[in-house]
Amino acid sequence: MELDGRKKEILRAVIDNYVTTAEPVGSKALVSGDGLRVSAATIRSEMAELESLGLLEQPHTSAGRVPTPAGYRVYVNELMREHKLSVDEMETVNRAMRKRILELDELLDDTGRLVSRLTSYPAYALTAPRGGATISRYDFIGVDQNTFIVLVMLGGDTVKNKLIHSPSHVSPELLTRMSALFNASFTGITEDAMTATLIAATERAAADSAGVVAVVAGFSIELLMDVKRTQPHLSGTLNLFDYPEYRDVGKARRVIRYLSEEHNPVRLPAPARGGDVKITIGPENLAEELRDSSVVVARCDAGADIQVMVGVVGPTRMDYSKVASRLEYITRALGWLLSPGGDGNLLPGEPGGEQTDILEGDEDFERN
Amino acid sequence: MELDGRKKEILRAVIDNYVTTAEPVGSKALVSGDGLRVSAATIRSEMAELESLGLLEQPHTSAGRVPTPAGYRVYVNELMREHKLSVDEMETVNRAMRKRILELDELLDDTGRLVSRLTSYPAYALTAPRGGATISRYDFIGVDQNTFIVLVMLGGDTVKNKLIHSPSHVSPELLTRMSALFNASFTGITEDAMTATLIAATERAAADSAGVVAVVAGFSIELLMDVKRTQPHLSGTLNLFDYPEYRDVGKARRVIRYLSEEHNPVRLPAPARGGDVKITIGPENLAEELRDSSVVVARCDAGADIQVMVGVVGPTRMDYSKVASRLEYITRALGWLLSPGGDGNLLPGEPGGEQTDILEGDEDFERN
DNA sequence: GTTAGCACTCTCACGGCGCGAGTGCCAACG
DNA sequence: CGTTGGCACTCGCGCCGTGAGAGTGCTAAC
Numbered sequence: 072m073e074l075d076g077r078k079k080e081i082l083r084a085v086i087d088n089y090v091t092t093a094e095p096v097g098s099k100a101l102v103s104g105d106g107l108r109v110s111a112a113t114i115r116s117e118m119a120e121l122e123s124l125g126l127l128e129q130p131h132t133s134a135g136r137v138p139t140p141a142g143y144r145v146y147v148n149e150l151m152r153e154h155k156l157s158v159d160e161m162e163t164v165n166r167a168m169r170k171r172i173l174e175l176d177e178l179l180d181d182t183g184r185l186v187s188r189l190t191s192y193p194a195y196a197l198t199a200p201r202g203g204a205t206i207s208r209y210d211f212i213g214v215d216q217n218t219f220i221v222l223v224m225l226g227g228d229t230v231k232n233k234l235i236h237s238p239s240h241v242s243p244e245l246l247t248r249m250s251a252l253f254n255a256s257f258t259g260i261t262e263d264a265m266t267a268t269l270i271a272a273t274e275r276a277a278a279d280s281a282g283v284v285a286v287v288a289g290f291s292i293e294l295l296m297d298v299k300r301t302q303p304h305l306s307g308t309l310n311l312f313d314y315p316e317y318r319d320v321g322k323a324r325r326v327i328r329y330l331s332e333e334h335n336p337v338r339l340p341a342p343a344r345g346g347d348v349k350i351t352i353g354p355e356n357l358a359e360e361l362r363d364s365s366v367v368v369a370r371c372d373a374g375a376d377i378q379v380m381v382g383v384v385g386p387t388r389m390d391y392s393k394v395a396s397r398l399e400y401i402t403r404a405l406g407w408l409l410s411p412g413g414d415g416n417l418l419p420g421e422p423g424g425e426q427t428d429i430l431e432g433d434e435d436f437e438r439n
Numbered sequence: 440m441e442l443d444g445r446k447k448e449i450l451r452a453v454i455d456n457y458v459t460t461a462e463p464v465g466s467k468a469l470v471s472g473d474g475l476r477v478s479a480a481t482i483r484s485e486m487a488e489l490e491s492l493g494l495l496e497q498p499h500t501s502a503g504r505v506p507t508p509a510g511y512r513v514y515v516n517e518l519m520r521e522h523k524l525s526v527d528e529m530e531t532v533n534r535a536m537r538k539r540i541l542e543l544d545e546l547l548d549d550t551g552r553l554v555s556r557l558t559s560y561p562a563y564a565l566t567a568p569r570g571g572a573t574i575s576r577y578d579f580i581g582v583d584q585n586t587f588i589v590l591v592m593l594g595g596d597t598v599k600n601k602l603i604h605s606p607s608h609v610s611p612e613l614l615t616r617m618s619a620l621f622n623a624s625f626t627g628i629t630e631d632a633m634t635a636t637l638i639a640a641t642e643r644a645a646a647d648s649a650g651v652v653a654v655v656a657g658f659s660i661e662l663l664m665d666v667k668r669t670q671p672h673l674s675g676t677l678n679l680f681d682y683p684e685y686r687d688v689g690k691a692r693r694v695i696r697y698l699s700e701e702h703n704p705v706r707l708p709a710p711a712r713g714g715d716v717k718i719t720i721g722p723e724n725l726a727e728e729l730r731d732s733s734v735v736v737a738r739c740d741a742g743a744d745i746q747v748m749v750g751v752v753g754p755t756r757m758d759y760s761k762v763a764s765r766l767e768y769i770t771r772a773l774g775w776l777l778s779p780g781g782d783g784n785l786l787p788g789e790p791g792g793e794q795t796d797i798l799e800g801d802e803d804f805e806r807n
Numbered sequence: 808g809t810t811a812g813c814a815c816t817c818t819c820a821c822g823g824c825g826c827g828a829g830t831g832c833c834a835a836c837g
Numbered sequence: 838c839g840t841t842g843g844c845a846c847t848c849g850c851g852c853c854g855t856g857a858g859a860g861t862g863c864t865a866a867c
Contacts, residue, residue, distance in 0.1 A: 097829050110841050115830070133829050133847050212578050212590065220598050222580065222590060230588050232598045308676075309695060312688050320680050320688060327677060465860050478810050483861070501816045501860050 074124075074145070080107065081117050082126055083150045086138050090390050093315050095135030140353040140387060143365075147350050147391050154392040156400055160189060168404045175229070175377075179304045182381055182405055187307020189401070190394050192385035193327065195336045197303035199378035201226075203261045204298045206291055209253040211246040219246055221287050223294060228374060233290050239281040248277045249284060257288070262295035303336035316363070316386040329360035330384060341380050345372030345406070348395045353387040363387060367394045371402035373409030381405070442492075442513070448475065449485050450494055451518045454506050458758050461683050463503030508721035508755060511733075515718050515759050522760040524768055528557060536772045543597070543745075547672045550749055550773055555675020557769070558762050560753035561695065563704045565671040567746035569594075571629045572666045574659055577621040579614040587614055589655050591662060596742060601658050607649040616645045617652060625656070630663035671704035684731070684754040697728035698752060709748050713740030713774070716763045721755040731755060735762045739770035741777030749773070 074082070084105040088096040098111040098118065107114065118136050121127045126142035129135070138146070167185045179196040186194035210222035214234070219241055222232045252273050257265060265288055274284040308327045317323035329335050335358070342349040351366045361384065368382035381402050383394055442450070452473040456464040466479040466486065475482065486504050489495045494510035497503070506514070535553045547564040554562035578590035582602070587609055590600045620641050625633060633656055642652040676695045685691035697703050703726070710717040719734045729752065736750035749770050751762055 095829090099829080111829095112841055112843095113839085116840090119831080129830085131848060132831095134849075135829065208582070210580050210588075212580075214576070214592070220578075220590065220592075222588065222600065224582070224588075224602075228602070230600045230602050232590065232600050234592075234596070234598045309692055309699075312692060324677055324680060331677075463860090467860080479860095480810055480812095480862095481808085484809090487862080497861085499817060500862095502818075503860065 077109075078117055078121060079150055081114060082121055082138075082142060083146065085118070085121075085127060085136055086142065086146050086150075089138060090388055093388060095130055095137050097135035100135070138388075140355065143352045143387055143391070144355075147352070151392045154390075154396040156396060160397065161400065163189065164401055164404055168401075168408055176302070176304070178405075178408070179379070180306070182379075182401065183304045183306040186381055186383060186398065186401055187310060189397050190383050190385075191307075191310050191313065192383040192389070192394070193305065193308045193311055193330065194381070194383045195303050195305045195330060195339075196379065196381045197301050197336055199341075199380065200299050200301045200337065201376055202299065204295055205259050205261055206295070207258055209250060209257065209287075211250045213241070213243055213246055216240050219283075221290060223291060225294070225298065226376065228377070231294055235283060235286055235290075237281045237283050241281055241283060245277060245279060245281075245283070249279070249287065252277055252284075253287065253291075257291055262292045262299075265292050300333075301337060302333065303330075305330055305336070311385070314386050314388075316388065325360050326364055326384060329358060336380075336382075339366055339368065339380075339382060341368050341382075342370040345370050345378065346399075346403070348399050350391055350395065365389050365391075367391065367398060369395075369398035369402040371406040371409070373406050377409060379405060379409070445477075446485055446489060447518055449482060450489055450506075450510060450514065453486070453489075453495060453504055454510065454514050454518075457506060458756055461756060463498055463505050465503035468503070506756075508723065511720045511755055511759070512723075515720070519760045522758075522764045524764060528765065529768065531557065532769055532772055536769075536776055544670070544672070546773075546776070547747070548674070550747075550769065551672045551674040554749055554751060554766065554769055555678060557765050558751050558753075559675075559678050559681065560751040560757070560762070561673065561676045561679055561698065562749070562751045563671050563673050563698060563707075564747065564749045565669050565704055567709075567748065568667050568669045568705065569744055570667065572663055573627050573629055574663070575626055577618060577625065577655075579618045581609070581611055581614055584608050587651075589658060591659060593662070593666065594744065596745065599662055603651060603654055603658075605649045605651050609649055609651060613645060613647060613649075613651070617647070617655065620645050620652075621655065621659075625659055630660045630667075633660050668701070669705060670701065671698075673698055673704070679753070682754050682756075684756065693728050694732055694752060697726060704748075704750075707734055707736065707748075707750060709736050710738040713738050713746065714767075714771070716767050718759055718763065733757050733759075735759065735766060737763075737766035737770040739774040739777070741774050745777060747773060747777070 081101065084101050084107065085096050088100060088104065098114040101107055101114050102109070102111045118127060121142075122129070122136065126139055126145060127136040128139050130137060164185065167181065175198065179198070183194045183196040186196070204225060206223050207226055208224040210224075212220040212222065214220060217237050217240060218234065219237075220232055220234055222230060224230050256269060256273060270285060270288045273279075273288070274282075277284050308330070311317045311323045311327060312320075317326070338358070339361075340349055340351045340356070346369075348367065348369045351368075353365060354362050356362055356364070356366060363386075364384050365387045366382055366384050367389070368380055371379045371381065373379065379402070381398060383398065385394075449469065452469050452475065453464050456468060456472065466482040469475055469482050470477070470479045486495060489510075490497070490504065494507055494513060495504040496507050498505060532553065535549065543566065547566070551562045551564040554564070572593060574591050575594055576592040578592075580588045580590065582588060585605050585608060586602065587605075588600055588602050590598060592598050624637060624641060638653060638656045641647075641656070642650075645652050676698070679685045679691045679695060680688075685694070706726070707729075708717055708719045708724070716735065716737045719736075721733060722730050724730055724732070724734060731754075732752050733755045734750055734752050735757070736748055739747045739749070741747065747770070749766060751766065753762075
């Protein structure tokens with residue numbers, strides 16, 4: 072499908088116009104608003120052709136034209152202009168990202184909130200599920216006669232702990248034995264290898280009469296299952312109601328409900344590589360519930376096995392350019408924060424402060 | 440204000456009717472539906488009196504009557520019948536509560552979800568802020584030459600950890616020194632006592648050239664501030680749209696937005712004692728945004744200094760009896776789960792299973 | 808004190824109508 | 838042959854008046 076220059080210009084003008092006004096755009100609006108040097112009649116005939124190409128449509132005879140999903144697709148692939156973030160926006164991102172990392176979960180939560188604030192669309196953030204995660208190390212720390220802490224390290228970047236009370240006395244020797252046994256038998260294996268027989272054997276070997284081995288093993292299993300689960304963080308869902316296409320509450324609810332269901336955001340389209348942005352327009356979505364919404368997702372890879380997806384969902388009438396560039400900027404900052412080198416661990420003074428030029432490398436994002 | 444028996448019966452009937460239908464109830468509906476042995480005309484005159492008492496009102500002449508907030512208040516204080524949970528509901532709660540505790544935050548999240556599912560109203564769950572929390576203990580565990588884990592214990596029931604990478608070598612001796620110093624100087628003090636001078640002194644005493652003391656101190660401060668913050672967990676907000684009183688999206692949004700703002704749920708009315716339920720009707724709410732919604736909150740105290748509030752927000756036309764008893768049941772289960780004795784730490788086989796009779800002690804909940 | 812009857816009031820749903828926006832087509836122009 | 842102005846036509850949307858229905862308050866009778 073090749074469009075001549077003027078058709079492109081008109082398509083772009085229609086979309087730009089429609090994106091801001093949310094109302095079908097007619098020939099007159101174009102000739103007065105945008106810098107097109109032709110008459111309304113000419114535009115009408117051009118628009119009629121664009122309509123027969125399937126890029127525009129009219130909601131009813133005698134209304135202006137509205138872009139079709141195919142029209143948006145052409146726009147996104149070929150016509151979209153690069154959007155530059157304002158200094159203010161970059162400052163907002165940098166400031167938000169300067170925060171400490173307490174937990175990855177919290178960071179994702181904050182990121183989602185930031186994105187929805189910056190784009191005015193509902194946003195979600197999640198880490199890709201890590202199949203076959205294993206525990207790399209156990210530590211046991213006695214607190215008092217009946218209480219101790221298990222410390223579990225997951226693949227070099229995450230540490231989880233649990234405080235365990237036992238009804239009976241837990242001796243330091245038992246802790247030492249458990250440490251040796253768990254580090255020997257429970258590290259490097261996935262959660263389904265932690266069988267009842269393995270647990271029973273460990274219990275025997277540790278001479279554990281208090282039943283704490285089972286608790287620690289149970290905790291390990293929960294943990295690994297939890298890593299697989301990847302809770303998505305959703306925020307700004309209320310923003311949806313700002314857009315006239317979701318005036319119908321039921322429609323908005325269906326979208327929000329779809330996003331709220333734990334396993335759904337994970338299945339949304341995602342870019343193939345870290346740093347890319349993927350745009351999915353209306354019916355391109357596999358999920359029935361999103362057939363007349365669009366999804367823009369950015370991906371950010373950090374370290375060997377952490378992938379973060381940050382996305383927004385909104386009406387097909389969406390300022391794709393703005394949204395994509397904002398998402399890209401934010402995920403880049405996020406990647407910098409998550410990378411083992413540049414994280415917020417040391418010297419929480421300046422991180423992000425100098426990073427205003429974080430978007431400098433100006434590679435295109437994927438547009439498919 | 441004393442009402443004779445028949446007035447009470449009529450008020451109760453109007454409310455019960457209005458709660459289910461959401462439509463003004465007229466004299467005929469009462470005489471046919473409920474077991475009142477008088478004619479419509481009698482009911483009309485009684486209703487007129489109830490109206491002059493300020494307990495009922497008509498949306499307009501020639502519509503049925505609707506309870507006023509004062510009417511609901513009388514109902515809640517004097518007329519409400521005890522609601523028994525169905526076996527199914529109790530089972531649902533017990534099953535949900537049988538889950539492991541990974542984090543208090545997660546538990547609150549799950550509880551909120553459970554409540555909103557069981558009541559069909561938006562629900563929130565939060566812990567009361569603990570002023571002046573302190574750290575009771577530090578542990579340092581070396582991982583490799585540049586990496587170690589700080590383990591921080593908060594008041595005997597919570598443990599937090601952080602993995603710290605240092606650009607330079609962190610010797611085991613440094614960790615030992617830090618352990619001694621932090622346990623000596625940073626335990627038992629609030630976060631505002633962790634001054635820059637204290638940190639600098641500790642840094643010197645530890646002979647810390649890598650700057651890790653500052654990171655550990657920063658982490659400690661963040662942690663204590665975080666405990667003060669008490670993030671509320673909100674869920675089921677979409678439920679609000681099911682109720683005709685929130686047909687106006689703007690109104691629903693204002694309520695949801697109010698609840699979403701971090702510090703607001705903390706300020707909501709709360710029962711004075713653990714185990715109580717507090718009901719706040721419409722204009723009794725101090726918050727402007729909730730002036731025509733009602734709030735029902737249950738409180739659950741666990742251990743010395745953990746207080747959990749679980750509440751729902753909905754239209755003033757709310758089945759207070761059902762909601763209150765469900766909240767009460769759930770918080771009781773929660774309290775059992777959180778109490779140091781009966782928590783999910785040991786032997787995760789049966790907890791909650793035997794607890795069907797958890798509501799047995801049948802003390803009244805507070806109705807004010 | 809209670810009841811039946813009746814006139815009155817007010818809301819809400821429905822249908823017809825006119826306005827305005829925007830189009831498609833056509834004839835004229837460079 | 839592409840471009841332009843003019844014109845008749847179409848269609849959605851908001852406005853308004855009307856009628857049905859529900860529920861009341863009042864009054865007279867039991």
